[in-house]
Amino acid sequence: MIDTIIFDFGGVLYDINYFLAIKELAKLSASPYLLNDMNLESILELPSDFEKGIMSSSQFRNYLRQVFFIEASDEMIDKSWNSMLLGLKKEAIPFIKSIKNKYKIALLSNTNEIHYKHFLPETSELLDLIENNFLSFQINRRKPDVEIYDFVCKKLNCNVKNTLFIDDSLVNIYGANLFGLATLHFTEDKRLSDLFHTI
Numbered sequence: 001m002i003d004t005i006i007f008d009f010g011g012v013l014y015d016i017n018y019f020l021a022i023k024e025l026a027k028l029s030a031s032p033y034l035l036n037d038m039n040l041e042s043i044l045e046l047p048s049d050f051e052k053g054i055m056s057s058s059q060f061r062n063y064l065r066q067v068f069f070i071e072a073s074d075e076m077i078d079k080s081w082n083s084m085l086l087g088l089k090k091e092a093i094p095f096i097k098s099i100k101n102k103y104k105i106a107l108l109s110n111t112n113e114i115h116y117k118h119f120l121p122e123t124s125e126l127l128d129l130i131e132n133n134f135l136s137f138q139i140n141r142r143k144p145d146v147e148i149y150d151f152v153c154k155k156l157n158c159n160v161k162n163t164l165f166i167d168d169s170l171v172n173i174y175g176a177n178l179f180g181l182a183t184l185h186f187t188e189d190k191r192l193s194d195l196f197h198t199i
Contacts, residue, residue: 002103002182004158008143009109011168012186013096013126014119015086018043024080030069044169050112053137057113082118088126091192096129106132108152108165110143110172132156143167144175153179166195 010016022043026032038046049055055063061077064070070077096105107130116135120127127133134152141148153160165176168186176183184195 002162002164004104004106004156004163005099006106006108006152006156006163006165006181007130008165008167008169008172008186009107009111010085012166013092013107013192014088014123016084017086018084020086021081021084024083025064025068025070025077028070028072028076028080030071034068047112048142051110051136052142053113053140060112060114078114078118081114085115085119088119088123089192093126093129095192095195096126100129104132104156104158105130106134106152106156108134108143108148110136112137143169143172146175146179149176149179149181153181 007013018040022035022038026035029035047055047060050057050060050063058074061074064077064081065072072080099105107127116137132155134148134155136142136148139148139151141151143149149165153163156163160180161182163181164184165173165181166184166186167173167176168188170185173183173185186195
């Protein structure tokens with residue numbers, strides 16, 4: 001019997017396209033092929049320490065400058081980096097409202113300070129609705145490491161066997177499975193409204 005649901009953010013509640021950011025950063029690079037040739041796995045690992053809060057925003061920008069031969073202002077880099085953020089899904093707030101009184105709800109997202117400052121104004125209503133928000137750069141842990149699921153479940157004081165984790169990344173799903181969570185892989189063909197019946 002599921003009584004707690006932990007949602008991923010980007011790809012589930014919020015639309016995102018990682019390749020758009022890479023395309024825009026490549027325009028700032030003296031060696032654009034270094035970015036344009038990256039696959040999704042490489043892109044997701046690019047900000048690993050940044051998403052853990054180990055690396056500051058300034059350090060991340062300088063990392064991009066050094067590794068990808070970018071000469072651009074902080075503002076230009078931030079704009080390019082944020083171009084992957086497409087916006088909150090129209091169904092997100094109505095969906096969370098529809099299940100809020102039936103389950104304990106939490107959000108668990110791999111994200112970073114630059115992205116957070118960008119999406120916070122648009123998503124403040126959603127984040128207030130969910131209340132239990134775990135952002136990787138704030139808790140110094142990152143999916144799919146098993147320790148992050150342990151950390152979140154302890155904070156929520158939830159029973160692992162009664163907790164469902166929903167994510168669009170199979171790697172993150174596998175990590176949650178290793179910890180013992182029930183999981184649901186959210187694919188591009190799914191809508192949030194479909195989840196109500198699935199759950």
